[in-house]
Amino acid sequence: MQLxxxxxxxxxxxxMSLLLLVCSxxxxxxxxxxxxxxxxxxxxxxxxxxQWDLDSAGSSDQQHFxxxxxxxxxxxxxxxxxxxxxxxxxxxxxxIAVSSYKQAAACNLLYIxxxxxxxVERFIQQIDEDRTLVIDAYSERVRLGSHFGxxxxxxxxxxxxxxxAIQSSQLTIDFRLVQLADKVIGN
Numbered sequence: 331m332q333l334x335x336x337x338x339x340x341x342x343x344x345x346m347s348l349l350l351l352v353c354s355x356x357x358x359x360x361x362x363x364x365x366x367x368x369x370x371x372x373x374x375x376x377x378x379x380x381q382w383d384l385d386s387a388g389s390s391d392q393q394h395f396x397x398x399x400x401x402x403x404x405x406x407x408x409x410x411x412x413x414x415x416x417x418x419x420x421x422x423x424x425x426i427a428v429s430s431y432k433q434a435a436a437c438n439l440l441y442i443x444x445x446x447x448x449x450v451e452r453f454i455q456q457i458d459e460d461r462t463l464v465i466d467a468y469s470e471r472v473r474l475g476s477h478f479g480x481x482x483x484x485x486x487x488x489x490x491x492x493x494x495a496i497q498s499s500q501l502t503i504d505f506r507l508v509q510l511a512d513k514v515i516g517n
Contacts, residue, residue, distance in 0.1 A: 365482055369467060372480065376478065377463075379506065380501055383461070384438070396436055397425045398437035399443065401444030439463045440465070442466045442471075442476065450466070450474060461500050465478045465479070467480055469488070472515060476495065477495045478491055478507075479492075490511050494516030
C-alpha cells in the first residue's frame with residue numbers, strides 16, 4: 331500500500347471536499363436522500379481517494395471499472411442511477427449484483443450489504459482484497475477484513491477503517507481517508 335504525502339490542513343480539506351461533493355451530487359432536489367443513496371454517494375466519493383492498478387487488477391472486464399454489490403439488490407439500482415454517465419479512473423462503471431466468489435473476485439470495488447456475518451466473511455476470504463477495495467455497509471464488520479465499514483450517525487455517513495487490510499493491499503489509498511475514520515482497527 332502507498333499513502334499520499336501529508337499536506338497542511340489535509341484533513342480539513344478532505345472533509346470539506348467530501349461534504350461539498352456529496353451535497354452537490356444530491357443536487358437541487360427538495361427530497362432528502364435516503365440512507366442507501368447517502369451511502370452510495372459516500373462510496374463513490376471515497377473512490378476519489380483510492381487508486382487502482384488496473385493493468386494488474388485481475389478483472390476480466392478491464393474495459394470497465396467493475397463495482398459489485400453483495401447483498402441488497404436495491405443498491406445495484408442506486409449505484410447504477412448515480413453512476414449512469416460517470417467514470418472511475420477514466421473507465422465507465424459497470425455495476426453488477428454479486429452472487430458468487432468468481433464475480434466478487436472480478437470487482438475493482440465490492441460493496442457489501444448482506445446481513446449474515448459468516449457469509450460475508452467467506453466472501454472476503456475468497457477474494458483478493460489486495461486489488462479489490464471492500465467497503466461494508468456495516469461498520470462493525472470491518473474486523474472481518476473489509477477496508478472500510480460505513481455507518482449512519484446523526485443523519486451523516488461516517489466510517490471505520492481496517493488498517494491491516496489497507497496496509498496489505500496493493501491499492502493506493504490517501505492517508506487522509508484513514509485519518510477521517512471514527513475508528514481504526516488493526517494498527
